[in-house]
Amino acid sequence: MVRVRDPDSGPALPSAAEETARIAVERAVAELRYGRMVLVDGGTGPVLMAPAEIASPESLSSFVARAGAVPALALTANRAAVLHINPTGDDVELVTLAAHLTPSAIRALADASEDLSHPLMGPFRTRAMALTDNHRAALKLLKLARLLPAGLVSAPLGAPQAAALVAGGVLAVGAAAIYAYETTAALGLVRVAAAKVPLADAENARIIAFRPEDGGIEHLAILIGDPVPHEPVLIRLHSECFTGDLLGSLKCDCGDQLRGSIRQIAAAGAGIVLYLAQEGRGIGLISKLKAYSLQDQGFDTVDANERLGFDADERIFLPAAVMLKRLGYRTVRLMTNNPDKVAGLEALGITVTERVPHAFPSNGHNEFYLLTKKKRSGHYL
Numbered sequence: 001m002v003r004v005r006d007p008d009s010g011p012a013l014p015s016a017a018e019e020t021a022r023i024a025v026e027r028a029v030a031e032l033r034y035g036r037m038v039l040v041d042g043g044t045g046p047v048l049m050a051p052a053e054i055a056s057p058e059s060l061s062s063f064v065a066r067a068g069a070v071p072a073l074a075l076t077a078n079r080a081a082v083l084h085i086n087p088t089g090d091d092v093e094l095v096t097l098a099a100h101l102t103p104s105a106i107r108a109l110a111d112a113s114e115d116l117s118h119p120l121m122g123p124f125r126t127r128a129m130a131l132t133d134n135h136r137a138a139l140k141l142l143k144l145a146r147l148l149p150a151g152l153v154s155a156p157l158g159a160p161q162a163a164a165l166v167a168g169g170v171l172a173v174g175a176a177a178i179y180a181y182e183t184t185a186a187l188g189l190v191r192v193a194a195a196k197v198p199l200a201d202a203e204n205a206r207i208i209a210f211r212p213e214d215g216g217i218e219h220l221a222i223l224i225g226d227p228v229p230h231e232p233v234l235i236r237l238h239s240e241c242f243t244g245d246l247l248g249s250l251k252c253d254c255g256d257q258l259r260g261s262i263r264q265i266a267a268a269g270a271g272i273v274l275y276l277a278q279e280g281r282g283i284g285l286i287s288k289l290k291a292y293s294l295q296d297q298g299f300d301t302v303d304a305n306e307r308l309g310f311d312a313d314e315r316i317f318l319p320a321a322v323m324l325k326r327l328g329y330r331t332v333r334l335m336t337n338n339p340d341k342v343a344g345l346e347a348l349g350i351t352v353t354e355r356v357p358h359a360f361p362s363n364g365h366n367e368f369y370l371l372t373k374k375k376r377s378g379h380y381l
């Protein structure tokens with residue numbers, strides 16, 4: 001494919017080697033989502049891994065046959081703390097799979113939404129397998145696959161064993177590529193389509209779609225009116241929320257914020273909504289629904305994410321900053337209540353001249369959610 005550089009492209013487009021590495025990560029993501037095993041390779045020796053949330057007797061025995069040994073269960077420190085596993089101080093714990101940890105117990109250890117139906121399943125033993133950077137990369141890869149960050153992992157394998165697995169069809173992916181993935185994908189964003197789409201609240205609207213040059217996750221820019229590049233442009237960064245944006249869910253404020261931002265920008269004359277593919281603050285729709293079921297059990301939105309093994313917010317701001325630069329805008333008035341969005345854009349070279357408050361009345365279902373954003377995530381409300 002011919003590589004075209006926008007006149008105001010901001011950061012350089014990634015090299016061909018970086019793009020090959022990014023595509024390897026996307027293929028590994030697809031393998032994991034099909035429940036297949038993947039080899040994560042890097043300086044500390046290749047480790048075989050598989051998602052724990054779909055562990056079955058068959059997948060476990062196939063793992064043992066390939067790795068030549070019983071795997072360990074890799075959990076984030078957040079998830080391990082919930083399970084009262086003695087902390088080693090590392091960000092990842094490797095739990096020994098004792099006989100009582102059957103496939104269904106492994107699934108329950110991975111998935112906090114089953115905590116009530118599967119009360120604590122200890123005792124747990126850790127440290128039998130030495131933790132390596134490739135185990136950490138394995139959990140990052142699961143997050144990129146929008147799966148729970150809990151994986152069956154082997155100890156580092158010898159080169160001949162890893163080569164035999166690759167020859168047998170197991171996909172290998174580099175740990176460095178996994179860590180670079182989000183940055184490389186964002187830096188590779190280019191415009192792939194643009195069209196006028198008159199909206200009920202903003203008739204003069206255009207949607208410009210961005211995608212990494214050779215495929216991958218797409219984000220949208222909704223341009224309303226004709227924002228002037230050299231003046232501060234009124235913008236909203238809106239993370240995708242299927243339930244709130246499309247279904248009008250009352251659990252959050254997303255639907256009001258999305259429609260409200262379009263109305264406000266139209267009333268002001270011009271501006272941009274960036275609609276970012278970061279469902280569930282970056283954990284994906286299925287994990288967000290699991291977080292909702294934990295909220296039904298009394299946990300707040302932050303605790304629910306952490307019980308599932310995630311951080312409270314897994315989003316990055318680079319895709320938004322890159323899209324703004326590709327469109328030719330570097331100075332913005334940002335509609336948000338989230339201080340991290342202001343700091344995140346500023347850190348990436350976008351000047352935020354003003355934070356425009358973007359709060360809507362609560363609706364009888366989302367008071368506690370809004371209060372938690374204020375109290376625990378420092379939102380201005």
Ligand SMILES: Nc1nc2c(ncn2[C@@H]2O[C@H](COP(=O)(O)OP(=O)(O)OP(=O)(O)O)[C@@H](O)[C@H]2O)c(=O)[nH]1
Pocket residue numbers: 237238239240241242252254257278279280281282283288291292301305335336337338341358373379
């Ligand atoms: N994990 C998780 N995600 C949620 C929950 N409720 C809403 N979301 C997601 O949170 C994101 C909200 O995005 P935004 O409205 O852009 O961001 P914000 O951090 O609330 O900041 P502002 O609205 O700009 O003040 C969307 O991706 C929703 O899908 C929840 O309880 N758990």
Ligand SMILES: [Zn+2]
Pocket residue numbers: 241243244245252253254255
């Ligand atoms: Zn929402």
